[in-house]
Amino acid sequence: xxxxxxxxxxxxxxxxxxxxxxxxxxxxxxxxxxxxxxxxxxxxxxxxxxxxxxxxxxxxxxxxxxxxxxxxxxxxxxxxxxxxxxxxxxxxxxxxxxxxxxxxxxxxxxxxxxxxxxxxxxxxxxxxxxxxxxxxxxxxxxxxxxxxxxxxxxxxxxxxxxxxxxxxxxxxxxxxxxxxxxxxxxxxxxxxxxxxxxxxxxxxxxxxxxxxxxxxxxxxxxxxxxxxxxxxxxxxxxxxxxxxxxxxxxxxxxxxxxxxxxxxxxxxxxxxxxxxxxxxxxxxxxxxxxxxxxxxxxxxxxxxxxxxxxxxxxxxxxxxxxxxxxxxxxxxxxxxxxxxxxxxxxxxxxxxxxxxxxxxxxxxxx
Amino acid sequence: xxxxxxxxxxxxxxxxxxxxxxxxxxxxxxxxxxxxxxxxxxxxxxxxxxxxxxxxxxxxxxxxxxxxxxxxxxxxxxxxxxxxxxxxxxxxxxxxxxxxxxxxxxxxxxxxxxxxxxxxxxxxxxxxxxxxxxxxxxxxxxxxxxxxxxxxxxxxxxxxxxxxxxxxxxxxxxxxxxxxxxxxxxxxxxxxxxxxxxxxxxxxxxxxxxxxxxxxxxxxxxxxxxxxxxxxxxxxxxxxxxxxxxxxxxxxxxxxxxxxxxxxxxxxxxxxxxxxxxxxxxxxxxxxxxxxxxxxxxxxxxxxxxxxxxxxxxxxxxxxxxxxxxxxxxxxxxxxxxxxxxxxxxxxxxxxxxxxxxxxxxxxxxxxxxxxxxxxxxxxxxxxxxxxxxxxxxxxxxxxxxxxxxxxxxxxxxxxxxxxxxxxxxxxxxxxxxxxxxxxxxxxxxxxxxxxxxxxxxxxxxxxxxxxxxxxxxxxxxxxxxxxxxxxxxxxxxxxxxxxxxxxxxxxxxxxxxxxxxxxxxxxx
Numbered sequence: 103x104x105x106x107x108x109x110x111x112x113x114x115x116x117x118x119x120x121x122x123x124x125x126x127x128x129x130x131x132x133x134x135x136x137x138x139x140x141x142x143x144x145x146x147x148x149x150x151x152x153x154x155x156x157x158x159x160x161x162x163x164x165x166x167x168x169x170x171x172x173x174x175x176x177x178x179x180x181x182x183x184x185x186x187x188x189x190x191x192x193x194x195x196x197x198x199x200x201x202x203x204x205x206x207x208x209x210x211x212x213x214x215x216x217x218x219x220x221x222x223x224x225x226x227x228x229x230x231x232x233x234x235x236x237x238x239x240x241x242x243x244x245x246x247x248x249x250x251x252x253x254x255x256x257x258x259x260x261x262x263x264x265x266x267x268x269x270x271x272x273x274x275x276x277x278x279x280x281x282x283x284x285x286x287x288x289x290x291x292x293x294x295x296x297x298x299x300x301x302x303x304x305x306x307x308x309x310x311x312x313x314x315x316x317x318x319x320x321x322x323x324x325x326x327x328x329x330x331x332x333x334x335x336x337x338x339x340x341x342x343x344x345x346x347x348x349x350x351x352x353x354x355x356x357x358x359x360x361x362x363x364x365x366x367x368x369x370x371x372x373x374x375x376x377x378x379x380x381x382x383x384x385x386x387x388x389x390x391x392x393x394x395x396x397x398x399x400x401x402x403x404x405x406x407x408x409x410x411x412x413x414x415x416x417x418x419x420x421x422x423x424x425x426x427x428x429x430x431x432x433x434x435x436x437x438x439x440x441x442x443x444x445x446x447x448x449x450x451x452x453x454x455x456x457x458x459x460x461x462x463x464x465x466x467x468x
Numbered sequence: 469x470x471x472x473x474x475x476x477x478x479x480x481x482x483x484x485x486x487x488x489x490x491x492x493x494x495x496x497x498x499x500x501x502x503x504x505x506x507x508x509x510x511x512x513x514x515x516x517x518x519x520x521x522x523x524x525x526x527x528x529x530x531x532x533x534x535x536x537x538x539x540x541x542x543x544x545x546x547x548x549x550x551x552x553x554x555x556x557x558x559x560x561x562x563x564x565x566x567x568x569x570x571x572x573x574x575x576x577x578x579x580x581x582x583x584x585x586x587x588x589x590x591x592x593x594x595x596x597x598x599x600x601x602x603x604x605x606x607x608x609x610x611x612x613x614x615x616x617x618x619x620x621x622x623x624x625x626x627x628x629x630x631x632x633x634x635x636x637x638x639x640x641x642x643x644x645x646x647x648x649x650x651x652x653x654x655x656x657x658x659x660x661x662x663x664x665x666x667x668x669x670x671x672x673x674x675x676x677x678x679x680x681x682x683x684x685x686x687x688x689x690x691x692x693x694x695x696x697x698x699x700x701x702x703x704x705x706x707x708x709x710x711x712x713x714x715x716x717x718x719x720x721x722x723x724x725x726x727x728x729x730x731x732x733x734x735x736x737x738x739x740x741x742x743x744x745x746x747x748x749x750x751x752x753x754x755x756x757x758x759x760x761x762x763x764x765x766x767x768x769x770x771x772x773x774x775x776x777x778x779x780x781x782x783x784x785x786x787x788x789x790x791x792x793x794x795x796x797x798x799x800x801x802x803x804x805x806x807x808x809x810x811x812x813x814x815x816x817x818x819x820x821x822x823x824x825x826x827x828x829x830x831x832x833x834x835x836x837x838x839x840x841x842x843x844x845x846x847x848x849x850x851x852x853x854x855x856x857x858x859x860x861x862x863x864x865x866x867x868x869x870x871x872x873x874x875x876x877x878x879x880x881x882x883x884x885x886x887x888x889x890x891x892x893x894x895x896x897x898x899x900x901x902x903x904x905x906x907x908x909x910x911x912x913x914x915x916x917x918x919x920x921x922x923x924x925x926x927x928x929x930x931x932x933x934x935x936x937x938x939x940x941x942x943x944x945x946x947x948x949x950x951x952x953x954x955x956x957x958x959x960x961x962x963x964x965x966x967x968x969x970x971x972x973x974x975x976x977x978x979x980x981x982x983x984x985x986x987x988x989x990x991x992x993x
Contacts, residue, residue, distance in 0.1 A: 153894075156894070156898060157897075158894050158897070158898075181897070181902070182894070182897035182898050183897045183898070183899070183900045183901055183902055184900075185898075186900075187898060188898065189894065189895055189898035189899075191891045191894065191895060193889075193891065195889060195891040195892050195894075195895050197892060197895075197896075197910060198914065199913050199914055208896070208899050208901075208909075209898075209899030209900045209901070248895075251895075251899065252898070252899075254899075255899065255900060261898075
């Protein structure tokens with residue numbers, strides 16, 4: 103993603119610990135005022151990336167630039183306290199010996215301190231809590247204080263390290279929506295690290311998907327979900343249905359290509375940078391919700407149904423014996439054992455055939 | 469040794485275990501290395517001094533029957549006391565944690581009490597009742613009574629932490645109650661028992677006051693008497709070297725046998741407590757053995773002498789006050805120096821990892837394994853040879869205290885600094901505070917209680933210290949411990965009583981209170 107108004111620029115960054123590269127050739131450009139989620143499984147290096155940006159880790163090559171200041175390079179590291187960044191760690195990390203007000207005002211100078219503290223307490227919905235001790239706060243309140251504390255000095259860049267991971271699920275979704283809106287109101291540029299794909303897709307303007315110390319894909323949430331760069335990204339950000347297919351050269355309707363697979367001849371787009379030729383064997387990826395029950399299409403028998411209220415994942419066995427899953431809206435659910443006909447809503451994505459993949463598969467995620 | 473137990477089994481749990489690829493700052497490494505190297509002076513100088521005597525004299529001295537006898541006595545006493553305390557301590561710990569007793573806290577407290585009583589004070593108390601006590605058996609008995617808590621307390625803690633699930637599983641797989649304990653729980657408790665045994669063994673090897681009062685001739689006694697007959701200082705040095713070799717052998721052996729317990733998924737369930745009913749009595753009697761013999765009988769003897777009309781009439785008040793004053797002043801000076809030396813080592817060990825850091829910390833703990841009399845003797849030689857102006861001055865004595873008790877300060881302060889999460893430090897840096905300011909505004913206020921407790925522990929230990937004080941005190945200066953010792957060895961039990969009482973009030977009582985506070989803090993944490 104080449105944006106002209108890049109605010110944070112990370113160029114060819116490498117961080118190693120001993121002989122192991124924890125981060126390798128990281129390139130990332132964060133537009134000013136946007137919320138970027140760094141999404142990856144645990145151990146992919148996303149927290150290391152955040153700590154390197156914060157200046158809590160030295161980098162071994164490459165550079166980190168905010169605005170026109172080079173903050174980290176192989177030869178020099180600007181100290182964390184001189185970077186003007188806000189940091190919200192996973193466990194809130196409030197200073198236990200200071201009150202809520204003392205925590206929020208920790209990084210502020212004397213002048214105008216109390217007014218700013220009161221203002222921030224109000225912004226995060228904790229007006230009147232200034233004299234409380236951190237031990238008297240709930241988990242959600244503690245995270246709000248940590249957020250206010252980081253916002254207090256009007257940082258150039260906010261760094262959020264899985265700030266909602268320790269909260270219970272109900273509170274988590276409520277608080278993260280609220281926090282995302284608050285950060286947008288403050289016109290902050292924000293980097294959010296998370297391993298939760300729903301969190302990343304629902305909150306962020308852009309998502310960087312990381313794996314093994316590298317960025318696999320950078321794009322809008324819709325880009326990442328609907329046009330994943332590879333099958334791993336596809337499986338990591340959501341459920342997939344994978345089939346083997348044969349590429350047909352002729353173009354389908356509306357500029358899409360066609361592929362022959364166990365669902366018949368369906369419309370398909372090649373993954374970015376992939377240019378197959380007629381007759382090539384390709385791997386076809388669909389999302390379960392791209393399948394629908396239809397009057398005309400492929401015959402299938404309904405297998406196990408995982409009911410989730412609003413919809414259900416329905417296991418389907420094709421005549422060929424292949425198994426796949428479709429997400430069907432709850433009111434239309436067929437019964438187990440029923441014979442149905444399925445069709446595809448929109449073009450699938452074609453990836454290069456990977457060795458060892460045979461037949462139809464259901465990607466379990468990472 | 470004091471009431472607090474250094475957790476020889478590392479239970480340290482770092483909340484932020486991420487690697488910190490910024491290495492330790494050079495200035496901190498240098499400071500810590502300097503502080504640690506101060507702790508090596510006694511050992512290094514002892515070796516140098518012994519080798520000075522020449523290898524032939526070394527061999528000849530070592531093979532003298534007298535030296536062999538002293539060595540054998542030390543080994544037999546240490547082995548007997550260690551075995552006794554292991555047996556009694558493990559059984560006591562089992563009763564404390566597995567039998568439903570009324571007033572659990574009370575039993576735990578009285579089982580810890582003997583730790584607060586220095587061995588020579590217990591020996592004095594027994595001598596008051598039975599002035600003819602002498603030799604191996606009384607030494608073995610009184611020392612065992614005083615040392616048992618070193619095993620009881622860590623083993624009880626380990627038993628309380630041990631998962632009941634494993635034992636229950638072993639029972640369902642066909643083991644009997646004892647078999648299940650042995651197969652499932654003992655491996656979880658073993659490291660604590662061995663660590664406790666190490667402390668007991670070191671304590672017994674390095675004990676001087678008790679064996680000299682009960683006239684059982686061990687290496688420490690031999691060192692003191694060889695030093696006293698001032699023409700034979702080479703022999704004192706060689707005996708000290710033998711003692712150090714024994715102590716090092718014990719420490720190495722413990723490291724070898726400690727074993728490791730993986731923290732395999734700690735189960736939540738507890739072993740159901742036994743309701744003893746009428747069988748309560750033997751359990752209670754068992755628990756009472758050590759507090760009665762280690763505390764009650766000696767304190768009774770002390771009180772009976774103290775309240776004796778003849779004693780009260782003959783108290784030399786100015787002299788008593790003077791030794792109280794010098795005891796307190798020495799304790800304060802020693803504690804300050806120990807904390808000062810320990811601070812960089814503790815700060816380094818709490819925040820950084822690596823071979824160099826581990827080595828510096830291990831050297832700082834050297835005083836833990838060195839008997840007081842060895843440190844005293846070695847510093848006498850060192851002062852005479854290197855800084856004669858300071859010989860027989862308070863400076864050398866305070867330095868000896870710092871070397872001996874630095875491990876206590878390192879242990880508590882390291883724990884206190886480590887308990888300040890690294891993420892708080894990171895957050896403070898991100899909010900614009902420099903490392904130094906962060907230390908002042910975040911780490912210091914949070915770690916201060918631990919520093920205070922470390923200093924207090926050191927001060928209490930110094931007040932109870934005897935052998936190094938005897939060797940290094942300036943002429944005319946006497947502490948409560950030295951007065952008690954010299955009067956008791958002269959069989960003046962009445963004259964010794966006020967000093968013993970003052971020592972109990974100044975050192976033993978604060979030790980009990982402190983351990984109570986720490987115990988409570990640990991339980992509520």
